[in-house]
Amino acid sequence: MAHATYENVTKRFDTGTESVVAVDDLSIAIEDGEFLVLVGPSGCGKSTTLRLLAGLETVTEGTVTIGDEDVTDEKPKDRDIAMVFQNYALYPHMSVEENMSFGLQMTTELPADEIEDRVTSAAEMLGIPELLDRLPSALSGGQKQRVALGRAIVREPAVFLMDEPLSNLDAKLRTQMRTELQQLQNQLDVATVYVTHDQTEAMTMGDRIAVLNDGKLQQLATPLECYHEPANTFVAGFIGSPSMNFLDLSFHPERGTGTGDTVEYGFTDEQTERIRDAAASTHDTITLGIRPEDITIAGDRGPETIEAHVDVVEPMGKESVLHLSVGSHSMTSLVPGEYDVEAGQSVRLKLPHDRIHVFDEGGDVNVFDEGGDVIFNRARETESLPSGALL
Numbered sequence: 123m124a125h126a127t128y129e130n131v132t133k134r135f136d137t138g139t140e141s142v143v144a145v146d147d148l149s150i151a152i153e154d155g156e157f158l159v160l161v162g163p164s165g166c167g168k169s170t171t172l173r174l175l176a177g178l179e180t181v182t183e184g185t186v187t188i189g190d191e192d193v194t195d196e197k198p199k200d201r202d203i204a205m206v207f208q209n210y211a212l213y214p215h216m217s218v219e220e221n222m223s224f225g226l227q228m229t230t231e232l233p234a235d236e237i238e239d240r241v242t243s244a245a246e247m248l249g250i251p252e253l254l255d256r257l258p259s260a261l262s263g264g265q266k267q268r269v270a271l272g273r274a275i276v277r278e279p280a281v282f283l284m285d286e287p288l289s290n291l292d293a294k295l296r297t298q299m300r301t302e303l304q305q306l307q308n309q310l311d312v313a314t315v316y317v318t319h320d321q322t323e324a325m326t327m328g329d330r331i332a333v334l335n336d337g338k339l340q341q342l343a344t345p346l347e348c349y350h351e352p353a354n355t356f357v358a359g360f361i362g363s364p365s366m367n368f369l370d371l372s373f374h375p376e377r378g379t380g381t382g383d384t385v386e387y388g389f390t391d392e393q394t395e396r397i398r399d400a401a402a403s404t405h406d407t408i409t410l411g412i413r414p415e416d417i418t419i420a421g422d423r424g425p426e427t428i429e430a431h432v433d434v435v436e437p438m439g440k441e442s443v444l445h446l447s448v449g450s451h452s453m454t455s456l457v458p459g460e461y462d463v464e465a466g467q468s469v470r471l472k473l474p475h476d477r478i479h480v481f482d483e484g485g486d487v488n489v490f491d492e493g494g495d496v497i498f499n500r501a502r503e504t505e506s507l508p509s510g511a512l513l
């Protein structure tokens with residue numbers, strides 16, 4: 123059973139001079155115990171989407187439910203939710219224990235010993251029982267965030283709502299808290315909606331990811347589905363780091379190729395048929411996508427190879443990032459760190475048939491994924507670097 127839903131929800135803000143559509147006809151069903159991440163660039167509407175479920179914004183059109191209940195017109199206090207914010211929002215004059223128990227004392231009839239039990243058990247779960255008497259000013263950022271989480275946990279809500287809760291922490295602590303938060307959510311088994319602009323957080327934490335852009339849902343799927351089968355060029359470019367490379371090519375069905383200024387890429391017969399079926403006729407523009415980690419250095423010329431100029435080499439140790447030019451296009455590729463390549467050289471790249479993505483003109487449709495049938499093979503052959511790969 124879906125635990126909370128957005129059904130055709132639209133949110134418009136009228137500023138007096140203009141009307142901004144922050145959320146556009148959004149439908150999502152959040153399952154029991156699910157960790158759902160709302161991700162997208164700044165201004166895409168993710169905070170507004172979360173606030174609509176919390177009741178902190180009113181819905182312009184559509185319905186919001188929690189459990190079996192239509193809560194579209196309910197006030198936040200009447201929704202069975204608990205929210206965790208980026209800025210922790212702790213009361214500075216209250217101890218950790220008071221911060222955690224205050225909400226329950228104000229909004230419930232629970233007896234004092236039940237409240238104390240809940241606070242003690244949440245503090246133990248979060249590893250902060252020794253901090254219960256401290257004031258927030260005597261806590262580190264990570265400890266403050268644990269208290270904010272504790273305050274949400276003691277409410278035992280139907281849904282946790284989290285708005286960028288880790289973004290005030292330094293990189294190392296953020297990574298550690300990411301894991302802790304995932305374990306905690308698993309343990310509590312409570313549906314959670316988590317907002318972030320960070321695709322790594324989305325990939326590593328979410329059971330499913332809802333990718334938003336301009337208030338519209340672009341894709342709702344597991345992290346690996348978004349990575350392997352992105353619905354469009356927006357998702358393909360947003361999920362994965364470094365970002366997917368794109369080449370705009372003219373399609374030639376009779377030759378089974380896509381051509382650009384210095385590129386002639388040969389598709390397989392099956393791929394050519396797929397692209398033709400997607401209504402790309404002769405000379406229609408298509409977008410070929412390939413992830414930096416899927417590009418290999420080729421020895422021989424072949425239908426899957428293109429030639430590139432190395433602009434910059436960034437050694438990272440285990441691997442190096444190559445910044446390349448292919449005609450007027452810029453591309454990025456990852457090669458093993460021990461590979462000997464220098465800026466200024468030319469290289470032949472292999473874009474393996476089983477790793478490429480093709481999108482229609484406009485980038486709205488992933489041609490190979492149309493109908494949910496993916497034709498590339500995910501099992502990547504391990505290839506060693508051929509000698510003589512440099513041109």
Ligand code: ATP
Pocket residue numbers: 135136137142143144162163164165166167168169170171319
């Ligand atoms: P960020 O990551 O920067 O917080 P976001 O994805 O959470 O961005 P929202 O805060 O949901 O985006 O905003 C979505 C759109 O709605 C933006 O264009 C924003 O300017 C607009 N918006 C949000 N709140 C209001 C408001 N109260 N009045 C008018 N416009 C608003």
